Amino acid sequence: MKKILLTLSFSALVLSAPLYAAGDAAAGKAISATCVACHGMDGNSAAPNFPKIAGQHEGYLYKQLMDFKTGKRVDPTMVGMVAALSKKDMRDLAAYYAGQTGSKGTTAEDQLALGQMIYRSGNATTGVSACAACHSPTGAGNPQANFPQLSGQHATYTASQLQQFAKGTRANDAGSMMRVIARKMSDAEMKAVSEYIQGLQ
Ligand code: HEC
Ligand code: HEC
Incomplete structure (x- = not known):
């Protein structure tokens, strides 16, 4: 029992230490x-x-x-x-x-509804996970887990990364976390969620 507790507290220490x-x-x-x-x-x-x-x-x-x-x-x-x-x-x-401040962007009105739905809820029918679960509701991400900030990013760049994850030409995501999700997304969903992210703040 003591050994288990020791192991647990050790893992907690490792997890909370900076990765760099x-x-x-x-x-x-x-x-x-x-x-x-x-x-x-x-x-x-x-x-x-x-x-x-x-x-x-x-x-x-x-x-x-x-x-x-x-x-x-x-x-x-x-x-x-x-x-x-x-x-x-x-x-x-x-x-x-x-240490610099990221600039903000806007979301094209016609992409808002679908983009927001994918970001906040995913697509239960096709198994696309909600982006907010890892990248946070505001798009700030999670530095401890190495989930990047997305808010304000150019939609063109975001969509190109989603396409690359889907094709596997970008494959540096730990545990294939992004490839698994992007493969299930339609082009329309990628476009809409990228527009939504551009306007997130
Ligand atoms: C299970 C956690 C998880 C979920 C859910 C998730 N992501 Fe990610 N995402 C990651 C990780 C981890 C990375 C970083 C990959 C790396 O280390 O290069 C990432 C990276 C990205 C990047 C690359 C950012 C950049 O600056 O190049 C984009 C774009 C992205 N995610 C969009 C999305 C979108 C859109 C969704 C929802 C459809 C989503 N993610 C859902 C974990 C997740
Ligand atoms: C000639 C243009 C160019 C120059 C100069 C350049 N970059 Fe880039 N950078 C890019 C492009 C294009 C990408 C996106 C690559 C992709 O599509 O995967 C990128 C991506 C990145 C990324 C990944 C961002 C993310 O969200 O995942 C970082 C970090 C980065 N560059 C840092 C730098 C730094 C630091 C320098 C200077 C030492 C630099 N870049 C110089 C064009 C450039």
Whole structure:
């Protein structure tokens, strides 16, 4: 019995410990000049195919940069961007962008009803899980679980990620969590929920 209790409290400790060593935001800012062209001055990109990275969780940002570097997440543009970066550089960049404020967006009126339904309730008929369960009702995500913030993200980028998860060309989601869901979604559902997320705040 004592042994079980010890094991349990040990797991609790491990779970509550940060998954990464916190970076130095000032050092990250100093090396962020190469990112500006696509992700904007403060991580709020103007072009809808380039993701906003401002205000995203530090641990998630670091994981993505590492995944691009190790080839777990494949993107021809980003692989070149991380090639020369050290782990410390990536930690520092993650700290810098996590400290910026993400800009808000809007939802196209004709996509609101379906988008909101998928986000909040999923689709019971086809087995699509409610996004809110992991990404939170406000789209803030859950940094401890490495569920990214989604709110305010460009709909074009979000829809492209859902398509990639469905096809399996993006496969860096732990336990296939996103691939399992995206495969069950229709194109119309992906489009609507992406529009809904763009306006979430
Ligand atoms: C030439 C354009 C370009 C430049 C410059 C660039 N990126 Fe990116 N970045 C992209 C694109 C495109 C994606 C989306 C890739 C995809 O579709 O999977 C991306 C994705 C990312 C992501 C993943 C975001 C998410 O929500 O999962 C992070 C983090 C990121 N970039 C950080 C950086 C950093 C840090 C730099 C500078 C060192 C940088 N990028 C420079 C184009 C660029
Ligand atoms: C069981 C938990 C879970 C549920 C439910 C869930 N997600 Fe996710 N989602 C994740 C995880 C984990 C990741 C991060 C994958 C990684 O580490 O790269 C993620 C990543 C994403 C990303 C990529 C974000 C980025 O910045 O690149 C998008 C977009 C996304 N989810 C949309 C959705 C939508 C839309 C729904 C509802 C239809 C949904 N998710 C439901 C766990 C979940």
